Amino acid sequence: MVDFGGWDMPVAYGSQIEEHHAVRRAAGVFDISHMGIVDLRGERCRELLRGLLANDVARLNLPGKALYSCMLNQQGGVLDDLIVYYLDEDFFRVVVNAGAREKDLAWIGARAADCGVTLRERRDLAMLAIQGPQARERSAALLTAEAAWAVLELQPFFGAQIGEWFVARTGYTGEDGFEIMLPTGEAASVWRRLNAAGVRSCGLGARDTLRLEAGMNLYGNDMNEQTSPLESGLAWTVAFDPPDRDFTGRAALEAIRARGAEYKQVGLVLNERAVLRSHQRVLVPDIGEGEVTSGTFSPTLERSIGLARVPVATGQSVQVEVRGRAMPARVVRVPFVRHGKALISLV
């Protein structure tokens, strides 16, 4: 067990690598109740979120639609990354990181009052992520025929309230699946029923190797309050259009765009028998230095992979200082793995 944002969480229930493979090949379930669920209610929810988030909730037109976004400070640094669900014009739901929960509540709360929006943290809800190629079918098997039909109809990045459950077709693994918010009292029995249906219990360790293979950032590692989304591989989540939408951090990001970003995020693959870890130094000959922000052993590729922040001029090859030795690493485009398949060549 490890402390994670104040929660005691298992790194693995058994073998972390077997848990990883279960998600790539069949299905696994993660207890992600540490994530903060915050309901926003009020007629001016959309206006509030358009000012708070770097992505634009104007893109959310269909009920249940989800959007991934960064929330920035005035300097363009990332306060948190989150998912926002549009449920109704006066009802949005936001899911934030455990470690940033209190900071986020204070930040959003301070601005919500001006818009007459109220915040309610849903500590009464647990959250389970069921992920893998078999995840949707095996989850649906636990439901009544009517509810099963509804969840199997969900399109990617949509959620729906189904009885007491809020089920979303989202995840953090690069596989298909659901994230389910449900009353805490039901979570343990649902977990056991999922196990009985062949869904393997998975811990934080597998969650990390899966998200990294999928090329997904981890808040605190790959971006933080000192780094902008433009230098953290998250430029695709920033909506500069329309140009008159004034969101917090916009001016700082435009200044970075105007002068050109100094750093960029890249994927790294190590061919040596060693493992990339966060904070290792990346040496870029004739150009400068960067840093590994996340690194691990990829069970699917059977070699080490990582994300790094490097000077923008960095080309195809770099060296990483691993245990006092400079080892050659290859720069690749992420994701490394998606839907069970390697997306990078292994030479």
Added chain:
Amino acid sequence: MSHIPQDLKYTRSHEWVKQIGDGIAEIGISDHAQHSLGDLVFVELPDIGRALSAGESCAVVESVKAASDIYAPLAGTVVAVNDQLRHTPELINRDPYGGGWLVRLRPEGAGSDAGLLSAIEYRAVADEG
């Protein structure tokens, strides 16, 4: 609770030592150590013939979570290494006191294992974390 065989000697840094005959000592890491490290993915072993002093770093085991140095529990010369670990490091997780051994040493001098811990003494170390 982790498995700690009675007939082996141990170190505070979680290595075990087994006398396997002909004066040869076999070295590995404890069940407690493999469990703390989690799934092992790479192992770096010393060259045969290398002379080690007691406490010298002689191998590296790397798991998904962390890399960890292995220290020679006693002084001696490396006579064999477990080559199977290069391709199946998970043997250390599956069988830490058997198929997961790391290095065999010909110890230097007699009584060189005097500073090692008994199973009972090591139990106290493992229980501390």
